[in-house]
Amino acid sequence: MKVFLIGYMGSGKSKVAEALGKIMDLPVVHTDELVEEAEGKSISEIFKTSGQEHFRDLEKKALHSLAENNNVVVSTGGGLPCYFDNMEYMNAVGVTVYLEANPGLLFHRLSNNKTGRPLIENLNDVELMEQISGQLAVRSPFYKKAQIIINAASVDVKSLSQLIINH
Numbered sequence: 001m002k003v004f005l006i007g008y009m010g011s012g013k014s015k016v017a018e019a020l021g022k023i024m025d026l027p028v029v030h031t032d033e034l035v036e037e038a039e040g041k042s043i044s045e046i047f048k049t050s051g052q053e054h055f056r057d058l059e060k061k062a063l064h065s066l067a068e069n070n071n072v073v074v075s076t077g078g079g080l081p082c083y084f085d086n087m088e089y090m091n092a093v094g095v096t097v098y099l100e101a102n103p104g105l106l107f108h109r110l111s112n113n114k115t116g117r118p119l120i121e122n123l124n125d126v127e128l129m130e131q132i133s134g135q136l137a138v139r140s141p142f143y144k145k146a147q148i149i150i151n152a153a154s155v156d157v158k159s160l161s162q163l164i165i166n167h
């Protein structure tokens, strides 16, 4: 079983992935970490030295590098589902779960957690709110292709694991 957690930065993908991994007894991987390991650089450095387009290529490669991992929970980078055919690919090879969060909650979680996230780290509060709302509008149609959509504000990991198993 492959489970993909998707959603905007700050929606809680990593935390939910760790909890799901424990409850379902599955290993957990983070695409951001795979990219960082492959390049030997942090996400911020990759954006700075090679640009976002190169980062998106690396992300796709990281996703496909999991083809042989049959049982795994994957926490994906917030933009990953919105590039190439990544969403279709994840839906074809596993179960996708969208952690849906409104802009207010995301702002609350991100305003003090911008470091290491190049798309928001230099924004002030007003710009951050605009970035979240604007990107969510563009990204939601991709996220909503997920097979399971849950409210990021109140995740019950046990019932989520049941939803995934019964899917």
Ligand code: S3P
Residues within 6 Å of the ligand: 007, 008, 009, 010, 032, 043, 076, 077, 078, 079, 080, 116, 117, 118, 119
């Ligand atoms: C990004 C989200 C980040 C990381 C990169 C770009 C995005 O992952 O992949 O900074 O485009 O939303 P998290 O969602 O884990 O913060």
